[in-house]
Amino acid sequence: LATGSFLKNHLHSSFIQRKLSGREKREIQKEILSILGLSGRPRPPSGGKLPSAAPLFMLDLYHAVASEEEEDGMHGVSRPVQTSLSTQSPPLGTVMSEADTVMSFVNMVEHDRDTFYQKPYWKEFKFDLTQIPLGESVTAADFRIYKMRSSAHHFNKTLHISIYEIIKEHTNRESDLLRLDLQDILAGDEGWLVFDVTVASNHWLLNPKYNLGLRLYVETPDGHSVEPGSAGLLGRRGPRSKQPFMVTFFQASQSPIRITR
């Protein structure tokens, strides 16, 4: 077998060394991409002003996974229940250790019903889940949004933050919604909020055309609607490193079948 420069043999080898032609190099690269489960080389747009929250989170996750792979102890860790603000590295648990693929999705669309509109206020987000890996099923999905300290409310005041899947939109009345998760936090808290949106992501994977997005509401304990921005929740206009995103955990439902080449 010939080796390109990208396969560096550090010790003695009996491999026959010869110069590869351009076509052979491309074929070897194609072969490696195929092992990685990719039909071709991804061409991401250059990341000038793109949100960086998801890549930073994923890099954190990668380092945690890589250190676990080093230790070779990928099993038997249970996932801590996330009920409070998480500002630290993401916790590793059974969901993560059993996942073959983790994918973060950038928020594509954001709609607000803010103080210029009638109550209740809300914020909507949308994620494109059409590019998910083939032959994999969702084991968990999280929606992550950053919350700053709320200046408009007393720091020790509790806020109910709930996230809904938009089931159906109507022109003459409110949309049909399905509640996915709810968290109670203090107005003075700051950090990432994590909501379980597994049910919605499963719906969207089965029926991509029904992906109408997520809607977030903030309320006081006595039921008054709070504008999400004034509660400190950051959207697309927030800093790049604090923009909302979605993370989905996949598990391979079957061993990949090698295609004869």
Next chain:
Amino acid sequence: AAKQLKKRQQKKPSDLPHPNKLPEGFDHVHISEGRRVCKRHELYVSFRDLGWLDWVIAPQGYSAYYCEGECAFPLDSCMNATNHAILQSLVHLMKPDSVPKACCAPTKLSATSVLYYDNNNNVILKKHRNMVVKSCGCH
């Protein structure tokens, strides 16, 4: 091969090695000290050299390793040989043209993870199973 051996055993019992004795020529097996025994060698796959760092976030490459070396009789304890490999290496001595030596191959493989962007700037962390050779042995 085993069947052929049995037939020959019935026809020419005198050709057979004694169960407790090494076959003819076996006593003279000389193991050179410089023999490269089956073991793990480093093979680094560089994503940087592939020019893929515009979409691969991490790692820049990884140590994949490979197995290489001889699985010749007697198989050393460090060669991590299967019982079958030991038998095969014995039969190879008797019938070198028809039975090859045992193969030096991975006995344990582990996963490696790759973090990369897709075409839509989504970030994917993918665990690839059986990509890193943890140990080698004779099979």
